[in-house]
Amino acid sequence: MVLDPISSDMFTGAVRAFHGISDGFVVLHCPSGCYAGMFYLNALSDQSGVRMAFSGMHARHLVHGADYLALEAVKRVYGKFKPSFIALIDSAGPAMLGDDLDSVVWRAEKEGVKCPVKYFCGAGFYSSMQSGYDDSLESLVEFMRRPEQTEERTINIIGFHTDEPRWSQDLIEIRRMLTNVGLRINSVLTASKFEEIVQAPRASLNVVIGGEGLNIAKRMEEEFSTPYIVVQYPYGLNGSEEFLRDICGELNVKIEEEIIEKERRKAREIVEKAVFYLQGIYGLACSVVGDSCKAPSLAAFLNSELGLAVDVLAVTTKNNYCDKTLENVTCADEVMIEPDRFDLHNRLERGDTQLLFGSTFEKGIAHEIDVPLIRFSFPELDHISLMSAPFAGFNGTATWIEEIVNALIGMYKESPLLSIKNNNGGV
C-alpha cells in the first residue's frame, strides 16, 4: 500500500494535458482549493502563461448543483477572450454530485460559444495522473480533421509537457534538430495551437516521446492511419543521434553524416572547457526521480555519457510504455516504480547518492540527505528557466554539464571530519 503518494490524480493529469493548448482555455468546475492547486502548478514557474478559470463552487453547490456556474464560466471566458478551445474539467466533489456538464457543453453552443468545448471528468478518485493525461490527450482525437493527404517529412510530437523545466527550450532544440535533417513538426501534443492539433492527421508520423500519450497515437493510427513510433527523450549526444535516426529511419529519410558530426563537434568544443570537471564527476553516485517519459532517458545519459553511477531510478508516474522502456535501461542499481515517498526517502538515505535529479517536491529529501537537487521533472515550483539553454538535444549536453558541475562545486561543505563529535584528533 502506498502511504505517501509521489504522484497526483486524474484531475492534475487532465489539466496538464489541456493547458498545453496554447490558444485554449481551461475552465475548472471545482471548489477554490482545486483551482488554487492547479494555479500554483502553472503560475509559479511561468507567470505569463496562465490560461485558467474556475466556476467558483461553494459548499451549497455540492447539494444543489452548480452546472449553471460552469456554464456561466464557459460563456464568460468565450465572450471576453474568444479562445480557440475550452476544456471544462470537474474535480472529485462536483463529479460525485453529478453536475451535468455534458449538457453545459450543449447549452454553451446554443448560447453563443462558438469554439469547441470539451468536458472531461477529472474526478481524482477515478484514476491516476498518468491516465488523466493519457485520456485527455486521446479525447482530442474527436476534434481532429481527416486530411485529403498527408504531408511527407512531417511529424507530430506526442507526449510533450509544457509545465516541466526548460520545456520551451527543449522544444526549440528538438525542432532545430529535426529541421536540420529535413523534417517539419506539424503539431505538438500538447504545446500547439488548437488548429494545429485539429490538423494533426496531416503528419506522416506520430513521434511518441518516452511512450507518453501512447493511447492517442494508437487511436490516430486506427482513425487516420497515422503510423507512430516511440522514441526516448533526446538527452545527450548519443540520445539525440538515436532520436533522429529512429525517426528518420521510420520515414526513410537519410541523415547526412556530416550533420551529426557537426553537432558532435560543436558540443565537444563547448564541453572541453570543463573537461577536468568531467573527469572529476566520473563515477559520482546520483539518483533520478521523474516520470517514465524522461527519467529513464536521463538516467541512461548520465550513466553512459557522463559516467555517473545511478543509484536509484524512481519512476514517479508510469505510462503504458514504461515496462518496455525499462527493459533497455540497465544503468541503475535499483529501479523503483511509483514508490511511496517515505520509502524513496529511506532508500536514498541508505544509498550513496551525491546528486539528485528530480522536481521541487524532492527538495526536502535533497535537503535531508544533504545533496544538490537539479530540477528536471514536474512540478517545478521553486525554480525558473528563462535562459535559452535546453536540456534536450545536442545543445542540451552542455546545459546538463553546466548544471551538474555548478551544483557540485557551488556547495559549501565543511570537512567531513569536523562533523565527527569527540574525535579527539584521532583521525
Place this chain on the structure above:
Amino acid sequence: MAALETDIRTKNRVEAENTKKEFKEIQENAEEIRDMFRDRLSRELNFHNLIVHQYRHNINCKLSGAVYAVTEIEGAIPLIHGPNGCAFHHRLTPHRMHAPIQDMPCTGIDEYDVIYGGEGKLHKTIIETYQKYHPELIAILQTCVSGIIGDDIQGVIQEVDVPCAVIHVPSEGFAMDRWSSDMLVRDYAKPGKEKDTVKSSAPALEAKARGCGFMAVMDSLVDQVMEYQDIEENSVNIETSDGFKRDLEELTRLFEMIGVKINTTFLCCSVDAIKRAPAAELNIAGWRGVRWAERMKNKFGTEYIRGSFSYSGYSTLEGAEKFIFDIASKLDLEGEAEEVIRKEKSRTLQELDRYAKLFKGYEFALFPFGFFFNPYSVKTYVCDLKIPLKYVCIDTRRMNLPAMTISGDTTRNMIRNMESVLEGLDVGAELELVVNPELSTIAKKVDFILGDRNRISNYWNDDVRIIDVPLSLFYRIGFRGLVELAAYLTREMKKQRYQRKRKTIVSKFNYDETYYPILADNSMCLASREMWSTMWSLRSS
C-alpha cells in the same frame, strides 16, 4: 562640457556629504534590523505574496490552511483522507512555499471507497502512518470527497490502537464561507476609538467561520488534545506563527520584567506543550482569531485577550501600553506593569525623538495600495513617529473593490472614518485627505511617499521617492516595534537617494491598471484574473 561635469561631480559630492551628516546620528542595530527583515521575509516577501497575493488570483481551500497548521506543530503529521491529488498539490502550502511539505501520508481514496466508504482504508493508514513515521500526533484531515461520503472518522479514531494522539480535523475543502470581505473590512475600517467602544463584528464572524483550516486545527487541538491541568500562576499561552520571532522576543522581554511566564507558544510548539496549554491563566490570541481561545475558555475556563492589533486598538505607542497593561490586569500584575510600561515608554519616546528630528526636515504623503488600515497607520505616523504628513491619499480605483465584494457603502464609510481620524488628530490644516489623486502629482508636493510594494513599480519611472512600508511593520507587539519601524523608514529614506533616475527592467512593462501587476498586453493571463474575480463575486453574491 568639462565645467558641467565638474559641477555635477561637486553637486553629487555635496549631496553625499549631506546624506552622511543627516544620518550619522542614527546608529542602527544591525542585528535587530536583520531579524526584523527575516520576519518580514517570512511574512510578506515569500512566494505567496509575490506570486499568489500579487495576482490576487485564488484563495486556497480549508485543507491548505489545515495542512500548514499541523506542520507547525513539532512531532505532528497530517494524514490526508482523500484522493492522492489533494496530498499532491497541498504539499505546496502558500504559507511555506519555500519548503514543500515532506511527509504527507494519504489514504488515496478511489472509486471503490467512494461507493463503499473509506473507513477501513483510513484505519489501516493510521496504523501504517504510526509505524513508519512514529509521530506524536496524527491529524486526520478531511477532503471534499471524504466530507461528502461521510466517513465516521471519529469512530475510526476510537477504534484504532496507536500509541500517539490522533485527532480529526473537519477540513473539507468545500466548507468555505459565503461571507464576503465586505463584512470584515467594515470592521477593520473603524477607527481605534470606535473599536474600543463598539462591539466588533469581526470576532463574531470568526466564530462562525467554517472555511478556515487554521481555526479548524486549533479547535480540534483544544477539543481532542488539551488536557486539564493545575493552573500555573501568571502564565500565558501566546498564539504564534511563522515570522513571529521578533515579536516573541519583545513579549518575552517585557513579560520577564513584569513576572509573566510563557506557558505555550501555540501552534509552534510540541504536542506535549499543547496538552499542557490549559495550565496557563491567560491566552493571548493573535491573527488567527479568538475561536480557539473562546473554546478554551468554555472548556478549561482560561481567560483570553485578543492580541491582534488590527482588531483591538493595540497599535500605536498608546496601544502598546494598553496591550501590556490589559494583560497585566488580567493577571493582577498592574503594579508591576505600570513601572515597566513607564520605563519602556520613556525609553521608546527618547529613541523615537531622535528619528523624529530627522523626519522633521522632510514632507511626506501616505499613499498605500489599500486603505483599510489607514486609520492605524496615520496615527502611528503622526502621533508616534512625528512624521510631518502632508497628505493622506485614498485610491479606490485600482483595488477592484467589487471583485473583493466590498460595497460602495463600506468604501464611503471607510473614507468618512478616515476623515474623523484626521479631525481627531489635531494637527491643523496641514494634513489633507485626498481621494483618488494621481500619485505623480502628490509626489511633486512632498519629499517622500509612504506607500507599499503593490504600488511602487507602477511609477518606478517617475521621479517619485516612494517608500515601501509593509503592513507587518505596523502590527508589531510591544514597544520595540515602533522604534524598528522608525529605523526602517530612515534606512529607506537613505536608500531613496540612490534609487532615483533608475531604469529598472520591471518598469519597462505595461501593467494592467485594474489587475496590477498582471501585464496589460497578456490577454490570456488577464482573462484568468478577470474570470477569477467575476466568478468569485458571483459565488459570494
